[in-house]
Amino acid sequence: MLASLGLTELEQRVYVELLTGRATTVGELAAALGADPAEAVEGLRRHRLVGWDGERLHLTPPDLALDSLLLDRMRQLQEARLGVRDWVRSQQGGEGKDGGVEVVAGAAAVGQVFEQVLRGAQEEVLGFDRPPYRGGYHDNPTEMELLERGVRFRIVYDRRTLERPTAAQRIGACVAAGEQARVAADVPAKLAVADGQVGMLSFPGPGELPAEPWAFVMRGRPWVEVLAALFGEVWDRATPLRLSPAADEIDHRSTPTPADRQILSLVMSGLPDKAVASQLGMSLRTIQRRLRHLMDVTGSATRMQLGFFVARHDWL
Incomplete structure (x- = not known):
């Protein structure tokens, strides 16, 4: 099972032996396993699964360490999958006619796809913005860059977003740069749609933060029209947002x-x-x-x- 997390066979044996508590030094591990564990121990340290306490080894709390390793592995696999997909698309000369729907999971993967969606826009971006936010509400420099290039932005903010520290100031800066903003009482999810060709709908992970978010990513006009229609319904009912002009x-x-x-x-x-x-x-x-x-x-x-x-x- 631990092989799926990127551990070698010897690293797995060393880790399981440490879990039993029978061996806590390199010498004791060597005697128990009949092999030199030094390289495996160093690998486990790189994975942050074990640490040194003088001459003895101690385990990082397994639930936290393995969860962190799993998320890191998911991020690596997601980045690899995105790289392969981009390479295949470049070899095929672009996206298929009908596009499709895929699911991405994890904050790093969702953030990477969101950035790709924005940077692919040439004319207009439609969006929903709502809590929760990992690490607090922050600037979106990509949007400011695209606004300067003439890309239109229409964003519906969840009213709870305006309760975040500095949110009004940050949104106000985007509005001053040309963003059209509205506010609604309960925005259903985070959304980004670029030029009616690609879009994503993102949801928080189950339970309390810091649960990992996940998202649907849609490509091709027939699929993205669903997201555009959802945006239109919420936009029409939302209230224009003008943040305290001078x-x-x-x-x-x-x-x-x-x-x-x-x-x-x-x-x-x-x-x-x-x-x-x-x-x-x-x-x-x-x-x-x-x-x-x-x-x-x-x-x-x-x-x-x-x-x-x-x-x-x-x-x-």
Whole structure:
């Protein structure tokens, strides 16, 4: 069984002997196995399965060590498979007409394919962005590079993403570079579709982090149309995301009207919407529609955020 993890026969014998606890030194191993274990011990150390404690060997906790070795082996095999596939494609002169669907597993493999999908885009990338994030929410320099080259990006963010530290600032930088962004309450998965030709749908692994993610990768227009249709459904229901533009960047049509200032003044004073409508002689629906418009204009997800924007930019 351990051979599938890349261990030689002697490395396996040494490891099993160490597991029994009967031998803990190179000499004891040599006596028990009838062979020089030095090379096998060094191999196990490279695999981080054993360590030295003076003259004695000790095992790294097997559940952690073997799991780490398995994931590393999966990554190596996935990289090899991707390399072979790319070589075959180059020999065949490109992807088959109908493309296909494959499954990739592991953070390294999923990240590599995601990068390939983005870098293959010439015109447009469609995407979903949602937690969980391994290692925290971070920049996507590839997107910024592609935006500079004129590739269009339409991204729907899960609302939980905006709760991540610095997320609004990082997304705002992408929006300023040309990304069209919207936000939805519950984005179903992570998604990337490039030019309607290739796409991937990524899911977190089972259980708690750091479970390894996995993804469907689809190539060829008939398959990718499924992902594009899913994106369209979520995009149409999502809310445009404008992250706190500076006061001098707001279109004059978005500047609050005198009526908007009255509504804001009453709302910020703590009056409920129904009371504001009564005071101003407007319908409740009109009050709520104007507040929704002002929230969209300022990139505010909540009334509290709208209040911060109003105070910061002296709208009252």
